[in-house]
Amino acid sequence: MEKRFVWFGIGLLSLCLFLSKTDSEAVVDFDPPVRGQMQLTGTFGELRGNHFHAGLDIRGPVGRPVYAIADGYVSRIVTQIAGYGQALYLDHPSGHTSVYGHLDRYTEDIAVYVKRQQYDQESFELDLELEPTRFPVNKGDLIGYIGQRGYAFGPHLHFEVRDQETQDPLNPMAFGISVPDNRRPFINELRIYELDERGNVQNARSYTTGHRGRGRYACPQDTLWVDGPSVGLAVKAYDQQDNLNNWNGIYSLQMQVEDSTLYQFAFNRYAHDDTRYLNAHLDYAEQEQNSWFHRSFRLPGNQLQFYEPERATGRISLAPGQAVPINFQVLDFAGNVATMRVMVKRRQAARQQVYAKAYTYQLPYDESSLIENGSLRAHFPEDCFYEDIYLDYDLVDEQSDEIYSPVHRLGHSSIPVHRYFDLQIHPKAIPEELRDKVLIAYCEDGRSPRSYGGEWTRDGRLRAPVRALGNYCIMLDDEKPRVEVERFAEDMRGWSEFSFLITDNYRVSGKAHDLRYRAEVDGQWILMEYDYKNDRLFHRFDNIILPGRHQFVLRVKDDRGNETVVEREFIR
Numbered sequence: 001m002e003k004r005f006v007w008f009g010i011g012l013l014s015l016c017l018f019l020s021k022t023d024s025e026a027v028v029d030f031d032p033p034v035r036g037q038m039q040l041t042g043t044f045g046e047l048r049g050n051h052f053h054a055g056l057d058i059r060g061p062v063g064r065p066v067y068a069i070a071d072g073y074v075s076r077i078v079t080q081i082a083g084y085g086q087a088l089y090l091d092h093p094s095g096h097t098s099v100y101g102h103l104d105r106y107t108e109d110i111a112v113y114v115k116r117q118q119y120d121q122e123s124f125e126l127d128l129e130l131e132p133t134r135f136p137v138n139k140g141d142l143i144g145y146i147g148q149r150g151y152a153f154g155p156h157l158h159f160e161v162r163d164q165e166t167q168d169p170l171n172p173m174a175f176g177i178s179v180p181d182n183r184r185p186f187i188n189e190l191r192i193y194e195l196d197e198r199g200n201v202q203n204a205r206s207y208t209t210g211h212r213g214r215g216r217y218a219c220p221q222d223t224l225w226v227d228g229p230s231v232g233l234a235v236k237a238y239d240q241q242d243n244l245n246n247w248n249g250i251y252s253l254q255m256q257v258e259d260s261t262l263y264q265f266a267f268n269r270y271a272h273d274d275t276r277y278l279n280a281h282l283d284y285a286e287q288e289q290n291s292w293f294h295r296s297f298r299l300p301g302n303q304l305q306f307y308e309p310e311r312a313t314g315r316i317s318l319a320p321g322q323a324v325p326i327n328f329q330v331l332d333f334a335g336n337v338a339t340m341r342v343m344v345k346r347r348q349a350a351r352q353q354v355y356a357k358a359y360t361y362q363l364p365y366d367e368s369s370l371i372e373n374g375s376l377r378a379h380f381p382e383d384c385f386y387e388d389i390y391l392d393y394d395l396v397d398e399q400s401d402e403i404y405s406p407v408h409r410l411g412h413s414s415i416p417v418h419r420y421f422d423l424q425i426h427p428k429a430i431p432e433e434l435r436d437k438v439l440i441a442y443c444e445d446g447r448s449p450r451s452y453g454g455e456w457t458r459d460g461r462l463r464a465p466v467r468a469l470g471n472y473c474i475m476l477d478d479e480k481p482r483v484e485v486e487r488f489a490e491d492m493r494g495w496s497e498f499s500f501l502i503t504d505n506y507r508v509s510g511k512a513h514d515l516r517y518r519a520e521v522d523g524q525w526i527l528m529e530y531d532y533k534n535d536r537l538f539h540r541f542d543n544i545i546l547p548g549r550h551q552f553v554l555r556v557k558d559d560r561g562n563e564t565v566v567e568r569e570f571i572r
């Protein structure tokens, strides 16, 4: 009897563990954050530039009401120039945080509170953490309106569900927030990589797939021939829901070799801090050409945790002459399936055995490396790369009045860089008065240079943390930002707002600052909102500037301290 009781106990315990591990997130049901039909222009885990998409994008229009998905309270309010623009964070008793981004407006009581904080802190940008008693909400309460503020192109709500404790993003569809979906995902392309013994990619090629009906896909060739002993594959796949022809992200991918699962992933959750490993999950060089693949093998430096089986590499080993059948299964969250079957076969005798690469420096992904040559110093920390890098380097002396160093060609932009590395460049002779106005410029072919800013080291090199490979040199920026009147007059009686357009000669990257500004009326700070997509700086008249004659001053400063000051009088 006692033995049976123990067994029962263990059975119950393991059932509980199973539930808590896999189903705890599905136990809670949330209301959707909008009413009426929901169209998704983005899904959870979707591949985006340098990050996985952390939530759902729900189509506008601007002004569409947004509602609390559950009881809770406003735990955080973020107002920023880029990113989510205006965002609300709600904490819920279930242990989740919901996030609502790109809002056009908050509801009145929140808006009043935010504006008071902006005047107190003299800053348009805010990041406020709030007490539970400040703004409690009930499920279904109106909290704001859809917009396109911040880094948003087209009106939509960026909506997230997070684990409150870790702030790791979770798939909102697991909480019942979904749309009708009877369409299968589709598989557009397959890519095959030959790998060396450390898992580094040696070469790759792509195949356009053909649809054979009922979600079954195939390659034009029945057999994909390879020379080496180890290969990896990648799949380009998308999904659509019933009510919108948007190319959204897939939910999961599974790769089976002879009936056993060699590699799979599903977008249920990921660690917030790991999102940049997206650049290892996809094929970065392909993505630069706007071609987005999910690799079904792990680059050696990819530290994402959502691949199964745990520690799986997804590499397929082949003996000479061996053929291996591989099955792919791609799913959307609703369970619609697309499949693909391919045969990979290793030649009996390799056509070419040696993958000779011409390179100047070899940088192992799992060690730190230093390049120093008297003219340049680059220190790469460990885990800067996802695989061993064979770096081409040379130095070109360009004769230009604007360039104050040789141009260092440090590899190519198609190689992803995970962490910032320290770059120091020796200048040519720089006149003393211009020393504060030079910067480390990143110059991609055919694009205008970007500024990484920089500061001087004690031994006279300009240094900045940078996060890309490519061409670097020292350039000069002694140009003031441009400030143009968009809407401003001496007599603004009856006007609802005034605005300026602000632009600069350099775009910035890394730790360099975007344009900073300060506006004052009669010596007092006033709120000007910055819509950086449209270079617009605007003030909406309210009861802060009273009727009468006023003195207006606007200062706009770039990363190198070049400043433009506009002074005007006006009547309100």
Ligand SMILES: [Zn+2]
Pocket (backbone or CB within 6 Å): 042, 053, 055, 056, 057, 157, 158, 159
């Ligand atoms: Zn979004």
